[in-house]
Amino acid sequence: MNCTRFEGQRNKSKKQAQQIYLFFVRTGWQARVFIARQTRQERVRDARLLYDLMKLISLNVGLPRVVEWNGNPVATGIFKEPVPGPVTLRTLNLDGDRQADLSVHGGVSKAVYVYPAEHYEFWKKELPEMKLPYGMFGENFTTEGLMEDSVNVGDRFRIGEAELMATEPRLPCYKLGIKFGRADIIRKFLQSRRTGFYFAVLQEGAVKAGYEIELISRDVNNIAISDITRLYAFERATGN
Numbered sequence: 575m576n577c578t579r580f581e582g583q584r585n586k587s588k589k590q591a592q593q594i595y596l597f598f599v600r601t602g603w604q605a606r607v608f609i610a611r612q613t614r615q616e617r618v619r620d621a622r623l624l625y626d627l628m629k630l631i632s633l634n635v636g637l638p639r640v641v642e643w644n645g646n647p648v649a650t651g652i653f654k655e656p657v658p659g660p661v662t663l664r665t666l667n668l669d670g671d672r673q674a675d676l677s678v679h680g681g682v683s684k685a686v687y688v689y690p691a692e693h694y695e696f697w698k699k700e701l702p703e704m705k706l707p708y709g710m711f712g713e714n715f716t717t718e719g720l721m722e723d724s725v726n727v728g729d730r731f732r733i734g735e736a737e738l739m740a741t742e743p744r745l746p747c748y749k750l751g752i753k754f755g756r757a758d759i760i761r762k763f764l765q766s767r768r769t770g771f772y773f774a775v776l777q778e779g780a781v782k783a784g785y786e787i788e789l790i791s792r793d794v795n796n797i798a799i800s801d802i803t804r805l806y807a808f809e810r811a812t813g814n
């Protein structure tokens with residue numbers, strides 16, 4: 575599928591999800607809408623972030639390169655390699671890292687892509703024939719202790735000198751298929767709900783693999799990254 579067309583469809587769905595989210599926030603209905611997740615589950619989620627060890631396992635960067643895909647040249651920044659650091663994290667990206675197509679990738683709200691190291695075990699079983707080094711999904715941060723169902727949109731964290739805020743889940747375009755050499759990875763990735771998420775950079779600073787991740791504050795709306803994924807990738811598609 576054409577990436578621009580795909581992103582246009584995705585952005586339309588994303589806009590609908592954002593409108594739903596803002597409606598929940600402004601009317602105070604989030605407790606009714608997310609009633610299945612009520613107090614006990616929220617306490618468990620809070621406890622996971624407050625007391626579990628959260629750590630930056632791998633710091634991955636890469637500059638855009640041109641590759642061939644279906645006989646055509648394609649520029650992509652999805653190829654990342656681990657670096658020891660420290661590396662300066664800036665408002666739009668890490669030093670030594672860039673996005674290729676700025677119309678759909680990167681920007682202030684998607685400066686850093688985060689992917690949980692815990693998901694790699696799942697993918698090793700799902701794709702036993704493939705080597706899966708950290709950075710394989712194009713993530714800048716491979717982390718431990720930060721999961722999509724426990725991180726809220728708006729949660730704030732500190733890593734080294736930098737302060738960051740969780741903003742949204744990642745929905746893949748065809749370039750993930752380029753990285754893996756198989757188009758079906760896009761469907762598998764989304765269906766797994768192991769999407770990872772993005773950070774916005776609130777304060778620039780140096781980061782390094784091995785640094786602990788500190789929770790600064792929890793967003794009071796208690797809308798998890800996984801909730802947003804469900805809203806515009808699953809419930810919208812099924813009409814539920």
